Amino acid sequence: MSSAFSAAKIIQPLNFAATIRSIDRPLFDSLKSIPTTPFLGSIHKLRHPSDPNSCSQHRRSGSIVAGVSDVVQEKKHKSASPDSNLLITKQEGLELYEDLILGRSFEDMCAQMYYRGKMFGFVHLYNGQEAVSTGFIKLLRNEDCVVSTYRDHVHALSKGVPARAVMSELFGKTTGCCRGQGGSMHMFSKEHNLLGGFAFIGEGIPVAIGAAFTVKYKREVLNESCDQVTVAFFGDGTCNNGQFFECLNMASLWKLPIVFVVENNLWAIGMSHLRATSVPEIWKKGPAFGMPGVHVDGMDVLKVREVAKEAIARARRGEGPTLVECETYRFRGHSLADPDELRDPAEKGHYAARDPITALKKYLRENNLANEAELKAIEKQIDDIVEDAVEFADQSPFPTRQQLLENVFADPKGFGIGPDGRYRCEDPKFTEGTAAV
Amino acid sequence: MAATFQSLGASSSLSTPNSFDSKLFHVPRPKSLAERKGGSLFVRSDLFPDNGSKLKVGRAGNLAVNAVATKGHSSSTASKPGHEVLLFEALREGLDEEMQRDPCVCVIGEDVGHYGGSYKVTKGLATKYGDLRVLDTPIAENSFTGMGIGAAMTGLRPVIEGMNMGFLLLAFNQISNNCGMLHYTSGGQFTIPVVIRGPGGVGRQLGAEHSQRLESYFQSIPGIQMVACSTPYNAKGLMKAAIRSENPVILFEHVLLYNLKERIPDEEYVVSLEEAEMVRPGEHITILTYSRMRYHVMQAAKTLVNKGYDPEVIDIRSLKPFDLFTIGNSVKKTHRVLIVEECMRTGGIGASLTAAINENFHDYLDAPIVCLSSQDVPTPYAGTLEDWTVVQPAQIVTAVEQLCR
Numbered sequence: 001m002s003s004a005f006s007a008a009k010i011i012q013p014l015n016f017a018a019t020i021r022s023i024d025r026p027l028f029d030s031l032k033s034i035p036t037t038p039f040l041g042s043i044h045k046l047r048h049p050s051d052p053n054s055c056s057q058h059r060r061s062g063s064i065v066a067g068v069s070d071v072v073q074e075k076k077h078k079s080a081s082p083d084s085n086l087l088i089t090k091q092e093g094l095e096l097y098e099d100l101i102l103g104r105s106f107e108d109m110c111a112q113m114y115y116r117g118k119m120f121g122f123v124h125l126y127n128g129q130e131a132v133s134t135g136f137i138k139l140l141r142n143e144d145c146v147v148s149t150y151r152d153h154v155h156a157l158s159k160g161v162p163a164r165a166v167m168s169e170l171f172g173k174t175t176g177c178c179r180g181q182g183g184s185m186h187m188f189s190k191e192h193n194l195l196g197g198f199a200f201i202g203e204g205i206p207v208a209i210g211a212a213f214t215v216k217y218k219r220e221v222l223n224e225s226c227d228q229v230t231v232a233f234f235g236d237g238t239c240n241n242g243q244f245f246e247c248l249n250m251a252s253l254w255k256l257p258i259v260f261v262v263e264n265n266l267w268a269i270g271m272s273h274l275r276a277t278s279v280p281e282i283w284k285k286g287p288a289f290g291m292p293g294v295h296v297d298g299m300d301v302l303k304v305r306e307v308a309k310e311a312i313a314r315a316r317r318g319e320g321p322t323l324v325e326c327e328t329y330r331f332r333g334h335s336l337a338d339p340d341e342l343r344d345p346a347e348k349g350h351y352a353a354r355d356p357i358t359a360l361k362k363y364l365r366e367n368n369l370a371n372e373a374e375l376k377a378i379e380k381q382i383d384d385i386v387e388d389a390v391e392f393a394d395q396s397p398f399p400t401r402q403q404l405l406e407n408v409f410a411d412p413k414g415f416g417i418g419p420d421g422r423y424r425c426e427d428p429k430f431t432e433g434t435a436a437v
Numbered sequence: 438m439a440a441t442f443q444s445l446g447a448s449s450s451l452s453t454p455n456s457f458d459s460k461l462f463h464v465p466r467p468k469s470l471a472e473r474k475g476g477s478l479f480v481r482s483d484l485f486p487d488n489g490s491k492l493k494v495g496r497a498g499n500l501a502v503n504a505v506a507t508k509g510h511s512s513s514t515a516s517k518p519g520h521e522v523l524l525f526e527a528l529r530e531g532l533d534e535e536m537q538r539d540p541c542v543c544v545i546g547e548d549v550g551h552y553g554g555s556y557k558v559t560k561g562l563a564t565k566y567g568d569l570r571v572l573d574t575p576i577a578e579n580s581f582t583g584m585g586i587g588a589a590m591t592g593l594r595p596v597i598e599g600m601n602m603g604f605l606l607l608a609f610n611q612i613s614n615n616c617g618m619l620h621y622t623s624g625g626q627f628t629i630p631v632v633i634r635g636p637g638g639v640g641r642q643l644g645a646e647h648s649q650r651l652e653s654y655f656q657s658i659p660g661i662q663m664v665a666c667s668t669p670y671n672a673k674g675l676m677k678a679a680i681r682s683e684n685p686v687i688l689f690e691h692v693l694l695y696n697l698k699e700r701i702p703d704e705e706y707v708v709s710l711e712e713a714e715m716v717r718p719g720e721h722i723t724i725l726t727y728s729r730m731r732y733h734v735m736q737a738a739k740t741l742v743n744k745g746y747d748p749e750v751i752d753i754r755s756l757k758p759f760d761l762f763t764i765g766n767s768v769k770k771t772h773r774v775l776i777v778e779e780c781m782r783t784g785g786i787g788a789s790l791t792a793a794i795n796e797n798f799h800d801y802l803d804a805p806i807v808c809l810s811s812q813d814v815p816t817p818y819a820g821t822l823e824d825w826t827v828v829q830p831a832q833i834v835t836a837v838e839q840l841c842r
Contacts, residue, residue, distance in 0.1 A: 246580035
């Protein structure tokens with residue numbers, strides 16, 4: 001296939017066993033001081049000894065090449081030289097920065113609100129992973145669909161759902177994007193084509209290929225011109241789930257216009273990816289199904305964006321799906337109920353140093369795309385937006401009893417016929433929410 | 438004890454003219470004959486005239502949404518309008534008509550395309566509509582059901598086939614979480630107008646896993662409707678109604694009923710998803726049933742009539758929600774209820790129905806509700822054992838006799 005992705009570039013399999021036991025070849029320079037253990041469960045061993053996509057400090061004379069886009073490779077080369085073309089314009093840069101800051105501030109505010117008792121249940125925050133959401137979703141059009149998981153606040157925001165709507169939803173107010181009926185884990189927006197928000201891992205991926213199937217159907221059966229793309233986000237834990245593999249197969253089989261984005265943050269609650277997966281390199285699973293598998297540094301929004309451009313363009317051209325594994329990390333626990341005691345502080349520190357916001361800020365400053373004042377202005381603006389969202393949510397009403405029975409059925413005749421011969425939905429008590437159904 | 442029906446070819450002397458008996462009822466031949474290929478079975482069921490008025494309530498449909506077509510006498514087949522079909526052909530007709538009417542209707546399932554469906558329900562449709570509209574999927578129920586749901590959310594109207602209903606257990610995640618709940622959790626933003634259909638029920642020594650009745654497992658899922666077809670007429674009507682409905686509908690077919698033959702109208706018709714079907718009006722006892730057990734009940738009814746009983750038989754058709762109007766009217770008339778189902782005893786449709794009737798019509802009951810269900814046993818392979826797991830006509834007769842004492 002005419003793809004820029006060189007899935008065929010995987011020359012040698014990663015000699016995993018060797019890397020585990022070789023203590024004198026730690027993966028990261030910065031971690032040299034940390035003793036590596038032979039225990040399989042250690043996360044230090046996950047990252048490739050040679051990861052051409054990581055920052056230049058970590059570049060090794062790798063003999064093993066991950067399935068990385070030639071395009072990105074070239075661009076990396078170019079940007080290494082001082083007079084290279086930049087990856088983004090100023091306008092784009094500020095847009096990306098704004099989105100990153102929005103994601104971060106919003107999630108931080110969620111944590112505050114949670115501990116103040118404004119939202120309840122399971123809330124999964126996205127801190128640290130913003131580069132993936134911004135990198136992909138900011139390239140999409142409004143008609144393109146996004147399918148997410150329970151860690152979906154920032155995907156919703158990046159896709160364009162107003163912060164007010166998301167915050168209200170979290171507060172369980174009727175002005176929320178799902179009228180307060182969905183909650184943190186079920187963000188939906190028809191207007192912005194956000195198809196959820198799913199609590200069970202993996203159950204969104206088939207919905208995503210369904211949306212992609214509709215696009216193909218529209219083109220080939222209904223003869224409408226339609227080149228929308230669907231992007232499905234999910235985590236490393238999902239990649240051991242049957243639905244993941246079934247969907248990779250079908251998407252590739254029918255060349256569906258979809259991009260599968262793995263947000264590999266190494267942890268599924270307390271289960272390390274290494275302890276759960278026989279072949280931890282998720283990108284390798286793409287070629288097994290006939291699609292390119294790409295690994296990218298998910299802490300760097302520009303790298304993600306470059307890979308995303310390629311994958312999305314591929315899907316739009318009708319060449320089929322791509323599997324993109326983003327190496328990323330969540331700075332907080334799995335959810336606000338997770339004490340997060342299991343992860344090594346050194347690991348957290350390592351990734352904190354690769355904070356996507358700091359990285360982009362640095363890039364913007366170093367390449368004179370923005371000055372401190374402009375960035376501060378954006379931060380202030382976002383602060384205001386988030387504050388306003390909280391205020392709006394606070395003042396919004398809770399759903400009334402009337403709302404209980406609405407939306408169970410699109411056609412409320414589904415509640416059936418009551419003993420009096422009338423459809424239950426015709427009972428006046430139905431609209432009050434007190435009818436017996 | 439006026440008999441209120443005439444049996445086809447029966448030498449019964451119970452044919453008493455009756456004012457409302459302008460619609461004739463035919464007692465079907467014993468089920469074993471009916472289910473053989475080529476066996477001809479005439480099953481006509483008409484709605485009790487009294488209930489006719491309720492058909493007009495709250496309906497905005499342009500089509501004749503009747504529980505049944507009210508036709509004239511059916512004494513000789515030659516003079517009757519309409520055409521004869523087998524049940525699986527009726528399903529196919531319904532599907533074909535809907536696919537023609539709306540280009541967004543598509544079929545997704547295993548072997549539905551080139552193979553024509555393992556029970557021939559989709560035979561010929563792939564040639565007519567193409568491989569994308571009648572999509573052959575890999576064996577991945579959970580994922581292709583989810584794919585159907587995603588497609589429904591974005592504008593298509595898929596009909597998802599489970600090759601055997603039991604296989605849809607693998608799709609339970611998608612059916613429960615997404616199909617049923619997604620409209621609600623999205624605050625009404627996305628509709629899921631899917632139809633999930635497939636054959637279930639106890640067949641001929643198909644073994645435990647191919648003989649499952651999933652009605653009971655799915656019935657608690659909020660947001661879905663469940664219907665069970667039992668005749669070619671209601672099969673076509675329910676298929677069309679289910680496809681047109683904005684709600685997700687699970688259409689239960691039965692492996693042994695696919696070869697039932699009946700004459701169905703030439704003109705287009707749709708039946709109501711929420712209404713029950715009056716099979717045989719009566720006075721003494723209300724027998725509620727659905728799917729294949731309808732035929733066991735009608736066979737038992739023949740014996741009962743000969744013994745002087747007058748059972749009222751209702752095919753509930755809508756397994757979720759129950760048509761409490763038809764059922765209630767019947768209970769108010771006869772005061773005795775017998776439920777005959779193929780579902781398991783524990784937590785089955787009959788259990789729910791018993792609870793619903795007790796709650797709503799307790800005062801009208803002269804006797805406790807009796808529910809005859811299948812044994813709580815994995816369906817054995819051996820024919821003799823298999824026969825004992827499901828309800829047989831003799832048991833129905835005994836139960837009626839006991840109830841009507």
